[in-house]
Amino acid sequence: MTHYVLLKLAAGADLDAAEKTAADAYKALAGELSFFHDPAVYRCCTERDSNAHLMAVCRLDGPEHLDAYLTHPLHLSMAKTLGPIVVGRTTFDHE
16 A cells, blocks of 8 residues: 655754654654555645645555555654645545
């Protein structure tokens, strides 16, 4: 299953720091979770009201692993750090 997360950040948010926070967390999760693969974090290259600023993508061995990923301490820490600057979030999963 591929899991996508798109984040829209508040005006004035430190995009460099947010991108690093997400990329570091995804890299660490890949080292800790055997079912978590191919993490990547992308920054949007255009500025439009409808665009997210960051997109994070990973592959899980199946939908049954989503909860373990979402409740892992590294994911929760990332969410807590980014939470105050996130004004919109969309997730999408497909097999």
